[in-house]
Amino acid sequence: MSLPPTASQTVGPYFHIGLPYEGGELLVDPDHPAAVRIRGTVTDGEGEPVPDSMIELWQAGPGGRYAHPEDTREDVPLEQGFSGFGRAAVDESGSFEFVTLKPGAVPAPEGGTQAPHINVSVFARGLLRHLPTRLYFPDEAEANDADPVLSSIEPARRATLVAVEEEDGALRFDVRLQGEAETVFFDV
Numbered sequence: 772m773s774l775p776p777t778a779s780q781t782v783g784p785y786f787h788i789g790l791p792y793e794g795g796e797l798l799v800d801p802d803h804p805a806a807v808r809i810r811g812t813v814t815d816g817e818g819e820p821v822p823d824s825m826i827e828l829w830q831a832g833p834g835g836r837y838a839h840p841e842d843t844r845e846d847v848p849l850e851q852g853f854s855g856f857g858r859a860a861v862d863e864s865g866s867f868e869f870v871t872l873k874p875g876a877v878p879a880p881e882g883g884t885q886a887p888h889i890n891v892s893v894f895a896r897g898l899l900r901h902l903p904t905r906l907y908f909p910d911e912a913e914a915n916d917a918d919p920v921l922s923s924i925e926p927a928r929r930a931t932l933v934a935v936e937e938e939d940g941a942l943r944f945d946v947r948l949q950g951e952a953e954t955v956f957f958d959v
Contacts, residue, residue: 796859798828798871805833807873808941809906809934812865813893816949820865824895826946828857828869830888835875873908879919886914886921893946893956902956906944907933924955931955 799806813821831837832850839855850872859867876884886907893902907915915921921929931954934942946954 795857796867796869798855798857798869799853801870803870803872805872806870808868808870808939809889809944810866810868810937810941811944811946813861813867813895813946814865814948816947816953818947818950820861820863821895821948822861822863822865824861824865824893826859826861826867826869827892827894827901828855828871829890829892830855830871831874831877833872833875835877835887837877876914881919883919884914884917886911886918888918888920891944891946893948895948902948902954903959904946904954904956905932906942908942909933909936920957928955 801808811826813824813826815821829837831842832848832853832855834848834850836842836844836847836849837855838849838853853872855874857869857871859869861867871889874887874889876887879885888908889906891904891906893904895902905920907918907921915929915933921932924932931947931952934944937943948954
């Protein structure tokens, strides 16, 4: 006798209980002279907020080196005390905010250079796996045009990965999970 497969379980709703941690959205002190504020919202295909979600960041420091044992480039400086990792729970309005440093350019896997970017992971109820994406910087147009990952995306969708500078100097990076203007996610 063969048994039919069981229904898949979805992730959550536990993000606000166990995964966020104190200070996870502050990768640097907000008073740091090079601090960059990144804010955004997570919305579903209907444009409604997804409050039970979480955003993770992983990035290189300003010199372009990751605080990770596999990045052994000793000629590239590490930012002291900067881990490059952050995590923020999304609030009831679907909003999140980070304070970090702008990363430097990093080597591309097949040679060349990648534009300064932040690796972003989205976790939410209903997802069996996180959704990986990237945030690129609006003041890096030339580097963005040459970036091998960003240039592999059809031109009309690239804007979903480039943050927008707001009047107060913060960067806005909204994540749309489905539908019109859906954020580009990567299959990694």
